[in-house]
Amino acid sequence: MEVQDPQALERVRQRFLQAAFVIDLGIELLELGPGWADTALLVAPRHYQAERFIHAGVQSTLADHCAGSAAATLMSAEQTVVTVEYKINFLKPAVGARLRCRADVLRPGKTLSVAESKVYVDGQSSPVAVALLTLAVIAAPPAR
Amino acid sequence: MEVQDPQALERVRQRFLQAAFVIDLGIELLELGPGWADTALLVAPRHYQAERFIHAGVQSTLADHCAGSAAATLMSAEQTVVTVEYKINFLKPAVGARLRCRADVLRPGKTLSVAESKVYVDGQSSPVAVALLTLAVIAAPPAR
């Protein structure tokens, strides 16, 4: 996809860690391009559910933030995105030391974007979760 | 709905805080009944997204865990539930000191349960998020 603004990728990089919950979880940005993003999370015991698999909420947050970053690469400086809704399927128990997520924009839009996120345990080729997300394009808040 | 096992509610109470991520976030159980659960979360700055609203991942985790608890009230001692998938809509920005969640089982099943969760900012009558979840009934892991 075409980047609408050459500085968009840099803006997404700068904004990536402005969400406190994303920092708290430990999500990091790996790579970015127009319409896509790769992120990762070093798994800690606090991320587990009762059976010591990685909690669905951790996978969901990773999928959501990665999709938001992918969609934001196609925005102008005056725009940002917010998640309207998503659906996520958990395909198998997530067990591993690190999660990775890849998000791709399926439909870039002026008012709505649709993206897909796939969450992987590092080193595995088939995803542990797949999500389909709708994001709304909104006016960016003033820079801080 | 009918409770299949009179001790089911007590088991759900005991299991509620066995998920490390749920403890880490600070989710607490308020009330339980056959086919439903009420939970809450004291909001802290670490739960925010970039604009200082409560992060979608926090709301999602609350909705997911509450639905799992509601579904588990209808299980026998040999059963538990695991989330297969869910879809969540974010209806308005979540701003407040405390979130509450109410989950109701829409369809109790032998192999699959379907539940609905509504997330509220404490004191508001209309939800900030609504989720529709599918859970699989699986064999309970050995007690710890």
Add this chain to the structure above:
Amino acid sequence: MEVQDPQALERVRQRFLQAAFVIDLGIELLELGPGWADTALLVAPRHYQAERFIHAGVQSTLADHCAGSAAATLMSAEQTVVTVEYKINFLKPAVGARLRCRADVLRPGKTLSVAESKVYVDGQSSPVAVALLTLAVIAAPPAR
């Protein structure tokens, strides 16, 4: 919910049968109010899937059109709605001579509305399907 325009209900009634596929299936409007709609479908053998249950696609179309009508009751004469996405859970096999659907707007919005639809076999109190839908508010096409 408050009707924004007193003639909105009448416009929804007039537009209800402008969708060829809705006429083809046989969906009818029962009742309308601000933010809600009740519709029905007389089931015919052509609506079946392989095991002679009512096909998921029939239930989905009913849920979608009913939600669109519910959301449209809150629109002005210059607006209409279009389905952005939905998620639907099939709760049990749908067997019966007539389906009914009730849709309620959960979040009326200026650009997006969120609605819930429940599909019932006529005479049953628990739904056969439940759907959660996101609709976009768009400019109405010129009247015909």
Add this chain to the structure above:
Amino acid sequence: MEVQDPQALERVRQRFLQAAFVIDLGIELLELGPGWADTALLVAPRHYQAERFIHAGVQSTLADHCAGSAAATLMSAEQTVVTVEYKINFLKPAVGARLRCRADVLRPGKTLSVAESKVYVDGQSSPVAVALLTLAVIAAPPAR
């Protein structure tokens, strides 16, 4: 993916037109392989919604049936699949003389399968709709 049973593809072909609603709509099977299916639909005016785009319900039925066929290719003679739930995003207005659908199984399972369907207007490279579906594996009904 590995076919569990060499005759599975033939069984899916035979069962494809056992759903009355699928015949009624005019959906046809193009190609099948282990874990995937390609289907098509010749569009007629009765498939339209009010603005003469192809109705969301038509696209949904195509996506659902194609995913069911893809999942069924991995089943034994004693098994079949039924749709538990799905989520579908409509990416742009569907205008064209023929729809095509491609479904791929993302997670083949013993009790649950997860599949993705993409709906295209014939000749276009980007989909008009994308769906994520959960299917349950059930005992096949007796052959007719």
